[in-house]
Amino acid sequence: MTQVAILNAGGQQVLGFVTLRHAIGMLYRQVARVHEAVPGETFGPYPVPRSVELVRYLYTKWIYEATGKLPYSREGVLRRDRRLCGYCGRSADTVDHILPRSKGGKTSWVNCVAACWPCNNRKADNTPTQAGMVLLVKPRVPTLQEIGPSLRRRK
Template sequence: MRETLVLNASFEPLSTVTMNRAIVLVLQNKAVVEQAHPALRVRGALVDLPVPRVIRLCRYVRVPFRRRAPWSRRGVLVRDQHRCAYCGRRATTVDHVVPRSQGGADSWLNTVASCSQDNHRKADRTPEQAGMPLLRGPFEPTPADAMLLALAQGEREALPGWLTAAAAA
């Protein structure tokens, strides 16, 4: 299912929603389409509109400040661009740098994307114990970075320049 970026009335990114939810917001005049998919349209008996990729709310929504992006396995894979932190191949799993059996937590700074072979080879050891240095260290993305990276995954060439620059920063 396609994801649509939702911007506040002030053009700051708020979240992503499904394509269906974005269309409902546009049809209810709660949002306007800022960018649409070039070749896709939604057609009905009384409606014909482009499939939105980016929408902007018509009214400003006050959002409480969020200091941290919530951790998730999918978020770690997206943050690391689906590349194994040990060998650089395609990653399909998440590995704990300090294993959970040794007190490691599910956190941004203790997890990295990993291919299943390296995850299995490292097993219940730290990278130093296993002799497997990390190519890239883990880091904690900001909430806005996590959202933009998730949205931009696989669609960078189709996003507007200002959004691509924000996702890469």
């Protein structure tokens, strides 16, 4: 039976191998997408995959289950903060490093917060205190459920 490689989101790392049938099931459930296909071969509506790439959420889940740690992601910060700016509460689509990277701040769950563009721009390369801004939230490591795909809550 043909084995199909499962790759991480991004496709740089082989996480394991599954049967072709299992891989097609993953495509059908939209938990993975084709990374590399066998040219000219199809399985129903799908190209026959040589390798599939997990969608980012499942990669996160995979790492979490293997290591107990939730890998940082920008999208995860926005989801944790419900896309609301940590400084003014308005709608946010950027992520701010509370202690700026230039001052040794890490890209981590506790040093990053959702921020609207005007606040992010105003704060620039300063700490909140230096910028005269108040952080309204206390950033923390989210749960897997908080950053999970909001559209897949159907049972």
